[in-house]
Amino acid sequence: MLSVVKLPPVFSVHQVPKAFQEDSIISGYRHPRSSATDCILSLFQLTNETLNVWTHFLPTWYFLYTLLSVVFMQYVWTDAYTWPLLIFLFSCCMYPLASSCAHTFSTMSTRSRHICYFFDYGALSLYSLGSALAYSEYVMPDTWVNSTFHIYYVPVAVFNSVISTAMACYSRLGFPPHYNTDTENRFAECKRPRFGKVLRILAFSYPYLFDNIPLFYRIFLCVGEGCTANEANSLHVYHIFLAFLTGFLFATHLPERLAPGRFDLIGHSHQLFHVCGVIATHFQMQAIQMDMAVRRPWLRVHAPEITFRGTHGATMLSIVISLGIICFFSYPLFYSPVRGKATRKRSSAAKKN
Numbered sequence: 001m002l003s004v005v006k007l008p009p010v011f012s013v014h015q016v017p018k019a020f021q022e023d024s025i026i027s028g029y030r031h032p033r034s035s036a037t038d039c040i041l042s043l044f045q046l047t048n049e050t051l052n053v054w055t056h057f058l059p060t061w062y063f064l065y066t067l068l069s070v071v072f073m074q075y076v077w078t079d080a081y082t083w084p085l086l087i088f089l090f091s092c093c094m095y096p097l098a099s100s101c102a103h104t105f106s107t108m109s110t111r112s113r114h115i116c117y118f119f120d121y122g123a124l125s126l127y128s129l130g131s132a133l134a135y136s137e138y139v140m141p142d143t144w145v146n147s148t149f150h151i152y153y154v155p156v157a158v159f160n161s162v163i164s165t166a167m168a169c170y171s172r173l174g175f176p177p178h179y180n181t182d183t184e185n186r187f188a189e190c191k192r193p194r195f196g197k198v199l200r201i202l203a204f205s206y207p208y209l210f211d212n213i214p215l216f217y218r219i220f221l222c223v224g225e226g227c228t229a230n231e232a233n234s235l236h237v238y239h240i241f242l243a244f245l246t247g248f249l250f251a252t253h254l255p256e257r258l259a260p261g262r263f264d265l266i267g268h269s270h271q272l273f274h275v276c277g278v279i280a281t282h283f284q285m286q287a288i289q290m291d292m293a294v295r296r297p298w299l300r301v302h303a304p305e306i307t308f309r310g311t312h313g314a315t316m317l318s319i320v321i322s323l324g325i326i327c328f329f330s331y332p333l334f335y336s337p338v339r340g341k342a343t344r345k346r347s348s349a350a351k352k353n
């Protein structure tokens with residue numbers, strides 16, 4: 001006999017713990033101690049997270065298709081010129097994948113929520129490094145190739161990616177030895193949410209701004225010879241515009257801040273932030289691939305040699321250190337003698353409602 005699948009119930013903002021509450025979102029919350037099955041089932045009902053998941057899960061497949069088409073159509077193993085593109089495309093697949101997993105499973109517990117988003121932040125940092133590697137090899141204006149800035153550009157980007165992960169993780173709960181010690185709010189977000197939000201915006205905007213210095217110079221400031229004015233420039237401009245719009249939506253929580261409750265399920269800022277970010281990445285990919293194709297003969301003669309250490313090595317280093325940082329911030333969430341106490345207490349209250 002066919003049994004009907006029962007979809008999990010949804011809650012209002014007052015029925016979920018503080019760590020799960022979103023600014024100006026009043027309804028559509030999932031249970032704060034959902035099972036993994038309920039988390040997956042909730043993707044097929046309309047909650048305030050459903051479109052957050054799908055707006056990153058579907059683009060993951062598009063970006064993966066782009067990555068695989070490069071892997072299968074170019075001599076990626078022997079042609080070092082393609083390595084920065086490969087790493088960039090890999091990072092473009094990882095950040096929406098990590099984000100959609102985080103949005104799916106973040107309501108299993110307060111602890112899982114924090115850890116899910118720690119990984120999300122790590123993937124975003126990797127994406128900033130992937131962008132820097134591609135910019136260093138294909139986007140840097142002619143006049144800056146082999147300059148002192150160019151020489152230190154990737155090492156600084158690796159450093160930035162690590163600092164970005166650490167800052168973003170710190171923005172949630174503070175420094176691990178200083179996590180809240182009272183049982184009720186043990187894993188609540190940091191006591192100063194506005195400070196945490198500003199820190200998180202800074203954690204992602206400053207690597208982005210650093211990565212884009214050569215592009216901003218090339219597009220907006222450079223005049224005369226050596227400015228690399230080619231057909232990729234307009235694509236770069238679309239990307240820059242959408243990237244700033246993405247940051248604006250993340251920072252302002254518009255439109256829901258103007259009408260709390262009206263955009264709970266469809267149209268709130270986080271969904272728009274995802275969509276703009278993905279479209280920005282799409283234009284960024286196209287611009288990078290166009291620069292890569294058009295500038296190859298010139299770069300082959302003038303640019304420094306692309307090495308395994310400077311591309312895959314730098315990426316591995318960044319990933320290993322970022323994972324270490326995530327473990328550092330996550331580990332104390334497991335060994336607390338009162339772990340989960342506050343969450344269970346709150347969730348039983350939510351069940352009663």
Ligand SMILES: [Zn+2]
Pocket residue numbers: 052099103270274
């Ligand atoms: Zn998100």
